Structures are given as structure tokens and as C-alpha cells.
Amino acid sequence: MSMPGPEVAIEVEGLSKKFGDHVVVDNLTMRVRKGQIYGFLGPNGSGKTTTIRMLCGLLTPDAGRGTCLGLDILTKAREIRQHVGYMTQKFSLYTDLSVRENLEFVARLYSVPHPEDAAQEAIKRLGLEGRGKQLAGDLSGGWKQRLALGACILPSPQLLLLDEPTAGVDPQARREFWAQIHDLAADGLTVLVSTHYMDEAERCHEIAYIAYGHLLAQGTVAEVIAGSGLVTYVVEATREAHTPGATLAAIGKALADDPAVAMVAPFGVSLHVSGHDAAALEAAISPHRTEAGVVWRQETATLEDVFIDLMQRSKDNMS
Numbered sequence: 168m169s170m171p172g173p174e175v176a177i178e179v180e181g182l183s184k185k186f187g188d189h190v191v192v193d194n195l196t197m198r199v200r201k202g203q204i205y206g207f208l209g210p211n212g213s214g215k216t217t218t219i220r221m222l223c224g225l226l227t228p229d230a231g232r233g234t235c236l237g238l239d240i241l242t243k244a245r246e247i248r249q250h251v252g253y254m255t256q257k258f259s260l261y262t263d264l265s266v267r268e269n270l271e272f273v274a275r276l277y278s279v280p281h282p283e284d285a286a287q288e289a290i291k292r293l294g295l296e297g298r299g300k301q302l303a304g305d306l307s308g309g310w311k312q313r314l315a316l317g318a319c320i321l322p323s324p325q326l327l328l329l330d331e332p333t334a335g336v337d338p339q340a341r342r343e344f345w346a347q348i349h350d351l352a353a354d355g356l357t358v359l360v361s362t363h364y365m366d367e368a369e370r371c372h373e374i375a376y377i378a379y380g381h382l383l384a385q386g387t388v389a390e391v392i393a394g395s396g397l398v399t400y401v402v403e404a405t406r407e408a409h410t411p412g413a414t415l416a417a418i419g420k421a422l423a424d425d426p427a428v429a430m431v432a433p434f435g436v437s438l439h440v441s442g443h444d445a446a447a448l449e450a451a452i453s454p455h456r457t458e459a460g461v462v463w464r465q466e467t468a469t470l471e472d473v474f475i476d477l478m479q480r481s482k483d484n485m486s
């Protein structure tokens with residue numbers, strides 16, 4: 168493997184990890200550019216956290232090699248860790264200390280010069296002005312996330328790990344949180360995010376889908392969707408349909424076992440029907456096209472369609 172250029176934050180090749188006899192990550196090769204927001208998706212227990220931990224030296228792989236922030240992940244793990252900020256799902260600050268006290272505490276813990284000024288600067292940068300004296304425990308979920316992010320970036324890490332960062336946060340706070348992540352990335356911070364949420368995935372520059380230890384897809388959202396080869400039709404109940412739910416359910420049931428249909432999923436008054444062979448799928452839905460009270464249209468598969476399909480197929484390969 169050649170030396171990574173300055174624009175590369177992480178470059179790894181053939182990483183594998185076993186716990187006992189269980190291969191949790193199998194032969195993973197990937198590259199993350201500096202300033203990139205990189206999302207990791209996949210079913211529970213598929214190896215996302217293990218992968219992220221290996222990428223930044225928190226866990227030693229059994230096989231493979233690579234660099235993170237220009238440092239060897241096998242021999243320089245301790246140095247790498249000094250440049251990594253980790254925001255877990257669990258709020259890990261002191262609920263009975265104020266916002267300012269929490270930030271000053273973190274600044275002192277990490278020997279940040281001038282901790283009081285650094286805390287004040289973080290308060291300003293995060294739009295927490297006016298909340299400095301508020302107890303962290305009294306903040307709403309969205310503000311807590313913001314404070315946790317502030318604490319994470321106080322020591323000026325070069326790499327930020329986010330574990331489902333906006334679980335349980337309302338849409339506006341989510342949007343603001345992600346705007347901040349994008350600002351930080353624009354300043355050169357590299358961000359690895361593990362998530363189960365499609366909207367978080369869509370906010371990443373690139374994503375990787377991992378299932379049962381295998382990296383099944385990676386790239387931008389558009390590349391992952393295009394690479395899936397999934398053809399999707401949407402059948403929607405019209406206002407004239409007397410029993411839209413029943414009509415769609417009957418179509419769904421009729422199509423679910425057709426070999427041309429990879430999946431059928433209900434979304435409100437519509438169903439997504441997807442498959443891999445366009446002609447076979449077209450033939451499967453053709454008898455239902457003329458049914459009363461529904462309209463059919465072809466659409467680009469959604470990221471969720473693609474992930475469910477990847478998961479089902481990898482499960483089939485495993486069994």
C-alpha cells in the first residue's frame with residue numbers, strides 16, 4: 168500500500184477481526200478523505216462499531232493494515248487516539264454541573280490552554296450563549312446533543328466518531344446539529360458516523376453498508392442506489408379508492424411471493440414494489456396495473472429500499 172496523500176484521513180486494507188470463532192469484520196478495505204462525513208450503516212451486530220474502532224486504533228485488527236491521520240493503526244494507536252473525539256449515544260457529561268462548568272472541566276481534563284476562554288469560545292460557536300449557567304441536566308435533548316458535541320470538539324480532534332448522534336432528537340434540532348457537523352467538516356474535521364437512520368445517512372458525504380462483517384456497498388448515496396440495480400415501482404391508492412388499505416394489502420400479498428419481486432413495503436397510501444430484473448418485475452405487476460383505485464409509477468429506489476434489499480440478500484447468502 169502506498170503512503171496516503173495529505174487529503175486522506177483513513178486508508179485501510181484487508182482488516183479482519185474475530186471474537187472467539189465469530190468473524191465480526193472480514194477483509195475490509197476502505198478509504199476516507201479528510202473533511203469527509205462518512206456514515207456506517209447495517210443491521211444490529213453487523214460489525215459497524217468494531218470497524219470504526221479498528222479504523223482509529225481503538226481496537227487492534229487480527230489481520231490487515233492501514234493508516235489513520237497518517238499514523239499506522241497497528242503501531243501508533245495511542246497517538247491516533249489523542250486526535251479522536253468520541254460522542255456516544257449516552258449523555259456522558261455531568262448533569263449537575265452547568266454548561267460552562269462542564270466545558271471548562273473537559274478543557275482542563277484535556278489540558279486545553281486557557282480552559283475558561285476555551286469554554287466561552289465553545290459556548291459561542293455552538294450557539295449556547297445565554298445557557299452557560301443552565302444545568303446540563305435541565306437542557307432539552309437537542310441542546311444536550313449540542314453540548315456533548317461541544318465537549319467532544321474542545322480538545323480540537325482531527326477525527327470525530329458519532330454513534331447514532333441524533334437518536335430521539337426533534338427534526339429542527341437534528342437539522343441544526345447536522346449543519347454544525349457540516350461546518351466542522353468544512354474546516355477539515357473528518358467524521359465517522361454509525362447510524363440506523365436514513366435521514367442521517369443521507370446527510371453524509373459517503374456511506375458504507377456493512378452486513379455480517381462484509382462491506383456490501385460504499386459511495387455517495389446516489390452511487391449506492393445506482394449500484395444496487397434495484398428497480399422500484401410505487402403503487403398509490405387514489406382518492407377514489409374506497410378501501411385504500413385493503414386494496415394495497417391485496418396487491419402486496421399477491422406480489423410478495425412472486426420470484427421477480429425482491430420486496431414489498433407499505434408507505435402510507437402507497438406500496439413500494441422492488442426487484443432486480445426489470446422485465447420480470449414489469450410482468451409481475453402487469454396484472455395489477457388495471458386495478459381500480461390505484462396508480463402505478465416507476466421511481467428511483469430509496470436508500471431504505473436498497474438497504475433492506477442488501478440485508479435480505481446477505482442474510483440469504485449466510486443461511
Ligand SMILES: Nc1ncnc2c1ncn2[C@@H]1O[C@H](COP(=O)(O)OP(=O)(O)OP(=O)(O)O)[C@@H](O)[C@H]1O
Pocket residue numbers: 186191209210211212213214215216217218361
Ligand atoms: N469485545 C467483544 N467481545 C466479543 N464479542 C464482541 C465484542 N465486541 C463486539 N462483539 C460482537 O461482534 C459483533 C459485532 O458487534 P458491533 O458492535 O461491531 O456491531 P454493530 O454493527 O455496531 O451493532 P449495533 O448496530 O447493534 O451497534 C456482535 O455480534 C457483538 O456481539
